[in-house]
Amino acid sequence: xxxxxxxxxxxxxxxxxxxxxxxxxxxxALRGALAxxxxxxxxxxxxxxxxxxxxxxxxxxEAAEADRDGVRRQLEQRLLLQLAAYLDRxxxxxxxxAALLPASQxxxxxxxxxxxxxxxxxxxxxxxSGNLDAGSxxxxxxxxxxxxxx
Numbered sequence: 001x002x003x004x005x006x007x008x009x010x011x012x013x014x015x016x017x018x019x020x021x022x023x024x025x026x027x028x029a030l031r032g033a034l035a036x037x038x039x040x041x042x043x044x045x046x047x048x049x050x051x052x053x054x055x056x057x058x059x060x061x062e063a064a065e066a067d068r069d070g071v072r073r074q075l076e077q078r079l080l081l082q083l084a085a086y087l088d089r090x091x092x093x094x095x096x097x098a099a100l101l102p103a104s105q106x107x108x109x110x111x112x113x114x115x116x117x118x119x120x121x122x123x124x125x126x127x128x129s130g131n132l133d134a135g136s137x138x139x140x141x142x143x144x145x146x147x148x149x150x
Contacts, residue, residue, distance in 0.1 A: 007087035008080070010094050015079035017101055023072045027057045033100055040090055049082065 021030055031050060038046045056075050063071040087093060 006094070007084040007091070010097055011080050011083035011087060014097055014100050015076050015083055018079050019072050019076035022057045022060055022075060023068065025061070027053075030100075037093070037096055037100060038086065040093070041086070053079075 018030060018034070021027065031053075034053070035046055035050055038049055041049070056078060060068065060071050060075055083097060087097060
C-alpha cells in the first residue's frame with residue numbers, strides 16, 4: 001500500500017502540471033517528453049497512450065469556456081491514474097517522472113520567488129516579480145504602436 005501511495009504522491013503534481021499545460025496549448029511540446037518517459041511499455045502501447053491523450057487534449061481544446069475547468073479536472077484525474085499505474089509497474093521511474101515537472105514547480109533553495117516560462121508554444125508570456133502596470137499605452141510586443149492619425 002505504501003508503494004501505491006508513493007506513486008500517487010509523485011504522479012499527482014505531474015498530472016496537474018501536464019493538464020494545465022494542455023489547457024494552455026503546450027501539449028505539443030510535452031508530448032515527446034512524455035513519450036520518452038513511457039518508453040518501457042513498448043512502441044505500440046506508448047502510441048496508444050499518446051493517442052488517447054491527444055484525443056483528451058483535443059476535447060479540452062474544443063470544450064466550451066464554461067466547461068473547460070471540468071474537462072481539465074477530468075483529464076488531470078485520467079493522467080494521475082495513468083502515471084500512477086505506470087509507476088506501480090516501474091517504481092524506479094519515480095525520479096524520471098518528477099523531472100517532467102516544470103522548474104517553476106520546484107522550491108527555490110533561497111526562498112526567493114523564481115519565474116519561468118516553459119513550453120509556451122503559441123502563447124505570449126509576461127512575467128513580473130511584482131505588480132505589472134502596462135501604463136496607458138499597453139504592452140508593446142515588438143510591434144511599433146499604430147499611428148492614431150492614420
